[in-house]
Structure formats: C-alpha cells, structure tokens
Amino acid sequence: MQKRYVTVAAVQSAPLLFDKRSAMDKIDSMTREAAAQGAELIVFPEVFVPGYPRGLSFGTRVGSRNAGGRQDWERYWAGAIEIPGAETELWGELAKELGIYLVIGVVERDQAYSGGTLYNSVVYIGPDGRLLGKHRKLVPTGSERLLWGQGDGSTLTVVDTPFGRIGGLICWENYMPLARMAMYAQGIDIYIAPTADARDTWQSTLRHIACEGRCFVISCNQFATKETYPADLAGYADIREDEDVLCRGGSAIVGPLGDYIAEPLYHKEGILVATLDLSEVVRSRFDFDVTGHYSRPDLFQLIVNDKSQQIITTTAKIGN
Template identity: 80%
Template sequence: MKERHVRVAVVQSAPILFDKQSALDKIASMSREAAGQGAQLIVFPEVFLPGYPRGLSFGTRVGSRTAEGRKDWQRYWESAIEVPGAETDMLGELAKELEVYLVIGVVERDREFSTGTLYNTMIYIGPDGALLGKHRKLVPTGSERLLWGQGDGSTLTVIDTPFGRIGGLICWENYMPLARTAMYAQGIDIYIAPTADARDTWQATIRHIACEGRCFVLSCNQFADKATYPADLAYYADIENDDDILSRGGSAIVGPLGEYVAEPLFNQEGILLATLDLSQVVQSRFDFDVVGHYSRPDIFQLVVNDRKQEIVTKKVR
C-alpha cells in the first residue's frame, strides 16, 4: 500500500556558473538542510549543475561564431557531467546518507556516441543511492539550441516510489500539450517542473498543469545574481549592464486542484517545504481524469515513440 504523505523540498538557489564543485557543494549543503527538516524528496532547478548561463551570447550571431565564444562554451562543456558517472555516484552517496530522493537538473555530456554534444537533463536518484532514471529536454528553447542537443522519447521518465509516481518536464517543454499527455498517461502523481522562467505567466502554467493532470506540481527555479558569474568570461560584458538579480526565482508547490501549497518565492535564495497528502490526488480525479474518464480515445489518440534514437546501428554478422 502506498504511503499517503510525503515531505518535499524545492530548492531555489544558484551555484557559481561553470563551477561544477560549487554546484556539488550547494547540492550537498542544501540537501542536508532540507533533510534536516524532514524532506524525503528534494528538487533542484533546471541545469543547477553547473548553472544556467542566462544572458550570455557565447559570441554567437546568425551566421557566425567567435573563437572567444568557443572557449566560453568549452568551459561550460568541461563543467558538464556524464550520466552515469563520477558525479552521479557522489550524489548517490549523498542521497543514501540522507535517505532521500534527489531530482537535479544537470548539463549532461554525452558519453556514448560523441562527447561534443551537451544535454539539458533531469536526473532521479533514489534513497538507496541508485540512479533511477533521467530525462533529456526534448526541445531546447530559443538560443539554448546552440548549447544543448535534443532529447528523445526514451527519456519520458516516470519513477514509481512508495508515495506515488514522480516525473516531469523541463521549462518550456511544459508548454507542449502532447508531452504533458505522455506524462499523464504514465500515472504521474508528483509532477516536477524545473525551469528558468521567472515571469508571472509561469505561475499560470504550473497551476494549469496541476489542475489538468490532477497532480501535485513542484516547480523549481534558480535565484541568480551577477555574483554567481565568473568575471573572467570572454563575454561577461553581455550581462554587465543587466540588473544585479538575473533570475528572481518564483519556485512554488501547487496542489492537484490548482491551489498553492507553497506560494512562489521571489528575489531570494531559499527552500520551500511542504507535506503532501497523496489522497488528494485520488480525490481530485473524481470529476476529471485527463487520461481516464475525461479522455476520448475514440476521437483523440497520441502515439509516443519511446525508442532511443541512434545515429549508428551496429549489426552482428
């Protein structure tokens, strides 16, 4: 029988950009703080490890790149991690020590085909230290497309836990109705939505998802200011005239009828904590179940290609 209650934590913070160790240190310290307050599931923002390079151009213009920008990108590449790899092993030890589930946004360096591509990835680690799964962002947004490759349907991941099924999508993937449907169809109870979007309209998005999917939504954003950016970047001037606060946050926890369980946190670092009653998920689906009695498979059907896409297929002779 599933546990009815779970204590969750949403971390709103930022490491020193491009500094892998800074991110790992923050994950450790803030996870310990959250676990000390009873958290069993701890969520970190989009690409927390090693940070979201908001405002940086990497020397790109349509039709051209610069040598200096390539060096900034190499620095970002060097701060990425492999999944699985040494860093996920370290994070597994942390999760095992604290007996918590960790969900963390990372920049993933592909290790299978070409080490030249990075992915915006969300990893799931269990309280036994095991890497339970990952999700790669399907469509990087806008100029993100030059930084990260596209994920595929093989990582539309949902994890079964003692307190319900957890999974999610990253930032503007949550504006993709069919991607959301693919997640709902896996029986998701706790929907995790790390983001870099601090606009007021994002709040409408996460409340809509909670109401549509009749699930809890944990939305997690970074709080970042100029102090989190290395001043020796070739293109630091890109943000020099911006406001000191580069991302104001807006992390929040929403219940399955669209109400706030924890109000949005703005303009500061912090940890949102809440105890979720999973029986509310069942109760909320009494009058609306988006992939159950409120679906019309005789009219609408979604086909999901969940096969891993490979550039090279080796045939055994």
C-alpha cells in the same frame, strides 16, 4: 500499500556559473538542510550543474561564432557531467545516507559518440543510492538550441516511489500539450517542473498543469545574480549592463486542484518545504481524469516513440 503523506522540498539557489565544484557543494549542503526539515523528496532547478548561462551569447550572431564564445562553450562543456558518472555516484551516496529521493537538473555530456553534444537533463536518484533514471529536454528553447541537443522519447521517465509516481518535464517542454499527455498517461502523482522562467505567466502554467493532470506540481528555479558569474568570462560584457538580479526565482509547490501549497519564492535563495497528502490526488480525479474518463480515445489518440534514436546501429556479422 502506498504511503499517504510525503514531505517535499524545492531548492531555489544558483552555483557559481560553470563551476561544477560550487554546484556540488551547494547540492550537498542544501540537500542536508532540506532533509533536516523532514524532506523525503528534494528537487533542484534546471541545469543546476553547472548553472544556467542566462544572458550569454557565446559569441554568436547569425552566420558567425567567435573565439571568445568558443572558449566560454569549452568552459561550459568542462562543467557538464556524464550519466552515470562520478557525480551521480556521489549523489547516490548522499541520498542513501539521508534516505531521500533527489531530483537534480544538470548539463549532461554524452560520451556515446563524439562527446561534443550537451543535453539539458534531469537525474532521479533513489534512497537506496541507485540512479533511477534521467530525462533529456526534448526541445531547447530559443538560443538554448546553440547549447543543447534534443532529447528523445526514451527518457520520458516516470519513477515509482512508496508515495506515488514522480516525473515531469523541463521548463518550456511544459508548453507542449502532447508531451504533457505522454507524462500524465504514465500515472504521475507528483509532477516535477524545474525551470529558468521567472515570469508571472510561469505560475499560471504550474497551476494549469496541476489542474489538468490532477497532480501535485513542484517547480524550482535558480535565484541568480551577477555575483554568480565569473568576471573572466569572454562573454561577461553580455550582462554588464543588466540588473544585478539576473533571475528572481519563483519556485513553488501546487496542489492537484491548482491551489498553492507553497507560494512562489522571489528575490532570495531558499528552500520551500511542504507535506503532501496523496489522497488529494484521488479526490481531485473524481470529476476530471485526463487519461481516464475525460480522455475520449475513440476521438483522440497519441502515439509516443519511446525508442532511443541512435545515429549508428551495429548488427552482428553473418558468416565468418
């Protein structure tokens, strides 16, 4: 029988940029703080490990890159994690100790091939300590394409829990209507949307997703200031003239009819905690079910390629 109520938390914070140890320490302390407030599902922002490099150019112009930018890139690469890896094992131990689900935005270093490509990923950790899955951002936005590769359909992850199905998309993936539909079709009850977008229009997006998917939406963003940027970065000059607050936040929790359960948090670090009544999802779908009675499959159909896209496929040799 599905659990009716669950307490969730959205963490709004930022580590020292490119400093994996800082991010790991914050995850440990803020997870414990949220769990102490009763949270059973705790969500951290987009690429919390090792941070979102807002404002940095990595020494790039159209047609050229410079040595300083390559050094900053190397530093970013060094702060990335492998999935699974040592960091996910530590988070598994933490989740098991506290009996909670953890959802964390990370920069993933893929060692399957060259190890030279990073991905903007989200990891899902269960209360038994297991790595339940990951999602890689399908399309990095704008200049993000210099930093991260493209994910594929094999990581459109949805996780079964005692309180319903959880899953979601990262930041501007949520502006891809077909990607949203691919997630709704998996029966999401709690939709997770970590982001780096602090604009007012993002709040409209969250409320629209909640109304469209008839699901709860948890979104969390980093609250980042210049103090979180190492002054010895080659590209520090890129932000030198910017305002001290580089990202104001805007984490929020929305109900399945589009109303705020936790209003957006701005201009400070913090943790939003709310108790969700999952029966609201059922009631909300009485008059609109985007993949059910409102779907019209006789007119519209979506094909999703959920296979991993590998550059090399090996086959068994025939004969001796």
